[in-house]
Amino acid sequence: MTYEPVIGLEVHVQMDTRSKAFCGCGTVFGMPANTQVCPVCMGLPGVLPVLNEKFLEYAIRTALALNCTVANYLKFDRKHYFYPDLPKNYQISQYDQPLAGHGRLNIEADAIKKTIRILRVHMEEDAGKLIHTAGGSLVDFNRCGMPLLEIVSEPDINSAAEAYAYLSQLKNILEYLEVSDCDMEKGSLRCDANISLRPAGQTALGIKTEVKNMNSFKGVRDALNYEIGRQEQVLRDGGAITQETRLWNEEQQKTFSMRSKEEAHDYRYFPEPDLVPFTISDETIAAAKQALPELPAVKKTRFMAEYKLSEYDASVISADKYLALYFENTVKQYHMPKIICNWLMGDVMNFINTNQVNIKKLDEVLPVKNLVAMVQLIDNNTISGKIAKEVLAAMLTGGKDAATIIKEKNLGQISDSEALEAIIDEVIREQQKVVEEVKTGKDKALMFLVGQVMQKTRGKANPQIVNTLIKKKLLGNA
Amino acid sequence: MSITKDKIIYVAKLARIRLDEKNLDHFTSQLDKILSYMEKLNQLNTDDTAQTSHVMGLSNVFRPDENTASLSNEEALSNAPEQENGHFKVPKII
Ligand SMILES: [Zn+2]
Numbered sequence: 001m002t003y004e005p006v007i008g009l010e011v012h013v014q015m016d017t018r019s020k021a022f023c024g025c026g027t028v029f030g031m032p033a034n035t036q037v038c039p040v041c042m043g044l045p046g047v048l049p050v051l052n053e054k055f056l057e058y059a060i061r062t063a064l065a066l067n068c069t070v071a072n073y074l075k076f077d078r079k080h081y082f083y084p085d086l087p088k089n090y091q092i093s094q095y096d097q098p099l100a101g102h103g104r105l106n107i108e109a110d111a112i113k114k115t116i117r118i119l120r121v122h123m124e125e126d127a128g129k130l131i132h133t134a135g136g137s138l139v140d141f142n143r144c145g146m147p148l149l150e151i152v153s154e155p156d157i158n159s160a161a162e163a164y165a166y167l168s169q170l171k172n173i174l175e176y177l178e179v180s181d182c183d184m185e186k187g188s189l190r191c192d193a194n195i196s197l198r199p200a201g202q203t204a205l206g207i208k209t210e211v212k213n214m215n216s217f218k219g220v221r222d223a224l225n226y227e228i229g230r231q232e233q234v235l236r237d238g239g240a241i242t243q244e245t246r247l248w249n250e251e252q253q254k255t256f257s258m259r260s261k262e263e264a265h266d267y268r269y270f271p272e273p274d275l276v277p278f279t280i281s282d283e284t285i286a287a288a289k290q291a292l293p294e295l296p297a298v299k300k301t302r303f304m305a306e307y308k309l310s311e312y313d314a315s316v317i318s319a320d321k322y323l324a325l326y327f328e329n330t331v332k333q334y335h336m337p338k339i340i341c342n343w344l345m346g347d348v349m350n351f352i353n354t355n356q357v358n359i360k361k362l363d364e365v366l367p368v369k370n371l372v373a374m375v376q377l378i379d380n381n382t383i384s385g386k387i388a389k390e391v392l393a394a395m396l397t398g399g400k401d402a403a404t405i406i407k408e409k410n411l412g413q414i415s416d417s418e419a420l421e422a423i424i425d426e427v428i429r430e431q432q433k434v435v436e437e438v439k440t441g442k443d444k445a446l447m448f449l450v451g452q453v454m455q456k457t458r459g460k461a462n463p464q465i466v467n468t469l470i471k472k473k474l475l476g477n478a
Numbered sequence: 479m480s481i482t483k484d485k486i487i488y489v490a491k492l493a494r495i496r497l498d499e500k501n502l503d504h505f506t507s508q509l510d511k512i513l514s515y516m517e518k519l520n521q522l523n524t525d526d527t528a529q530t531s532h533v534m535g536l537s538n539v540f541r542p543d544e545n546t547a548s549l550s551n552e553e554a555l556s557n558a559p560e561q562e563n564g565h566f567k568v569p570k571i572i
Binding site for chain 2: 084
């Protein structure tokens with residue numbers, strides 16, 4: 001019997017506003033503890049929360065980008081729980097009438113395209129941060145009241161790879177929308193997963209566990225793969241899955257039961273009396289939809305049509321907003337999209353990944369005009385493609401332009417035919433046997449001689465010119 | 479009696495409040511009286527009244543996304559029974 005994993009993801013995204021959801025406190029990450037707090041976000045008596053206009057604007061923008069239906073009527077509810085990270089003893093959230101629902105996100109995993117439905121998108125405030133020490137627990141309310149969007153998927157995800165693709169696609173979209181920095185390490189994007197297994201072909205869902213504490217995209221994939229394996233083992237051994245919350249342990253690469261007394265959640269939701277309701281007109285929604293930027297999926301299709309990129313190339317280049325922008329800026333100055341795409345996806349991405357460069361800053365590391373100048377130097381035979389790789393590496397690390405690097409490192413192609421002919425003569429002297437083969441018309445032998453010349457010039461000769469010169473010398477024609 | 483002792487024990491547990499037997503009886507009787515009083519609302523005929531979550535008649539009250547002054551760390555912690563390194567200190571949770 002094979003088992004099919006059924007996964008639903010709950011993603012919390014911190015909206016990148018200047019002030020908190022319901023008060024004017026700052027939202028800067030990494031500030032000293034309890035310095036971005038006020039009576040409102042610390043839940044002191046007698047204060048009133050007021051909704052941040054930008055929070056709603058960003059929330060609507062995100063919901064629309066996820067193809068959701070946005071509600072015309074908006075209200076907030078109190079979700080009650082008692083824990084030191086929550087000073088009011090309730091979180092302002094949305095319960096029975098979320099901002100938006102019925103959305104969908106298209107993903108591709110293991111070469112299979114699929115649509116994941118979005119169940120709901122709702123607005124809420126974040127809780128504070130706890131640090132546990134030997135003597136007690138320390139509370140920092142800086143994060144308390146930060147604007148969060150909770151995005152809940154339907155259980156349409158059937159593998160860890162699909163979950164990874166869903167998260168990546170979601171992150172790409174959020175970055176395109178400029179509503180969040182989506183930094184999982186800073187906690188501005190957090191993901192919990194509900195996961196169960198069922199025999200393939202069965203409709204009824206199995207018993208699920210909730211997996212938390214995954215701090216990176218890779219962590220999500222590893223945790224889900226682990227949990228799928230764990231549940232499968234339990235089922236194959238004839239056991240039953242316990243419905244529980246499990247925490248992912250990155251070091252041990254395992255999930256562990258939280259072992260807290262799993263009390264039934266009883267949040268005693270009721271409408272937040274301190275916030276008035278909101279109406280969102282159809283016109284507002286239509287205008288927000290109109291103002292959406294071109295999103296990755298649309299951009300990908302356009303790149304395939306406009307620049308004749310392959311589907312794979314187009315999806316890689318369009319996935320990141322800033323890479324796509326960089327690509328288009330370069331192509332504007334040098335209209336060879338495929339060549340630019342190859343350099344970006346090869347040497348440039350390699351450098352970015354190895355050195356953890358923020359793609360947002362790519363233009364600072366490698367100004368568009370420098371990349372354009374380099375490919376032009378290949379075109380006019382100043383450098384070969386091979387030397388260009390060396391030049392590009394130097395440009396990426398040193399910030400100098402191609403011409404300067406070529407001059408400093410003496411990398412220009414030997415265009416002085418006298419110097420080149422001397423080297424060719426030397427190779428002919430050394431390779432008498434091969435020379436005879438060339439004379440009998442063996443192309444392979446000719447290529448070998450060209451290779452020898454290239455080696456002696458450390459790649460600085462133009463192979464076409466070398467080819468022509470050798471032919472002229474040995475065969476008397478060009 | 480519209481509320482039972484068990485219910486009070488459960489709610490107290492949700493709110494992390496410890497009640498001894500004497501307080502338990504006290505609150506059970508008090509809350510029962512309050513709830514009975516509120517029950518009177520159910521006598522009203524609301525067949526023609528639309529559901530609402532708010533009675534103020536106001537809507538769409540926003541604030542612009544601008545920063546206002548926060549408290550200083552000293553001010554924020556000035557009522558804290560215990561503190562450490564700029565944090566509120568509470569009994570160990572985990
Ligand atoms: Zn505040």
